[in-house]
Amino acid sequence: MTRGILILIFMLFIMILMVSRKMPTVLALFVLTIGICVLGGVPLFAVDPDGNQVGFLQNVLQVGAVRLGDAIMVAIFAGWLGMVMERTGISETMIKKGAELGGDKTMVVTLVLYILASLLFTVVNGLGTVIMIGTIVIPILISVGLDKFTASAVMLFSYCVGNNINLSNVNALAGITGAEYQNTFNILLICSAAEFILGIAFFVFRNRKIGKKFAFSAPVKQMDNGEYQIKGVSGMLAMITPLLPLLFVLVFKFPLIPSFLIAIVWASIFTCRGHSWKSTMNMLTKTMFDGFSSTAPSVTLMIGIGMLLAAINQGEIKTTLEPIMRMITPGTLATFIIFFVLLAPLCLYRGPLNLWGLGAGIAALMIGMNKLPLNAIMGGFCAVSIMQLLCCPTNTHNVWVCSYTGEEVTAVTKKLIPWAWPVVIIGVLASAIMWI
Structure with a gap:
């Protein structure tokens, strides 16, 4: 019990360092992994009865680093597609065409750009693409009369939904979490749809409350995509690129990486017409490298999370923490709902309900208790991830959006939490209905 208490205190200490920005999350996960193993008594070198290496160096650092290898490779190919869409101007053209469609009607433009940005974020990811899309979307919204806070919210809602x-x-x-891909997608789709609807309600509410607020805004970023022209029939076909991975994965049941490769080839075919073979190959090569670079932060985070999961699943750690976790892990329908709904804000600041922070270890421990089905625990954590994506002040996309519009990031968090909590409730209830 003493070792378990020390581990939890150490986890709290690391969380404080992350909240106070004394240590970045990506480094905190590595420190947390080492600290947990040391405090839990995991030996540096050990061999099981079958002769397999099970010590800290081999079974935690070495094996843990590649534990999420599949997710890492998918993220890299998704980043490549995102860079292709950015380099060829597909993303920017979609946003600008949407703004033209809405004219000068504030709510129409807001809803059209909200839908398009949400669609783009189902494919593209990373701070670079947030900046690319945000520098187009936000000035357009402000130019048609949206106040800066609501313009910030459009970007954050769309990122969260997509x-x-x-x-x-x-x-x-x-x-x-170790859950099936389809089950994970199903609960996230429910949460995403609920947040999308709530986002529309939020924009309507703000429009009626604030009305039009015209102010200075930065100029809309001009497309810098060389000779690529997204127009005509080929342009229309190019703009369906974000839908292709979803189509091939969900309808035709293709694996993820081939689906992204098909979308990359599709985008190239309909944007590189008239270009030489050499220039097309140069574009694909450069976007591949840029895509790898853009996913580096999330890939590094996944390496750290893999190590943390490996540490938590060591026999010594499970034995040490089991008595404590058994007391706090919900075991009934009622306690499951109360736990995730009331404690949802603990997903903020990379806290114990944040799967991209301490929550990765906590989820592994809760699943290991076998008090509730794995899918239920996964659903609870996925439900609270809505609040994290929309509101967490430590998200790089939240920090950049608020900095760009001049809003204070923690003030935006406080205003948006009430609009995320209902979705958490919906997600938790859906998880309970489906899996408990």
């Missing part, structure tokens, strides 16, 4: 069913994100969460 990223929740981003195939790379779904695959990563399935890998972290």
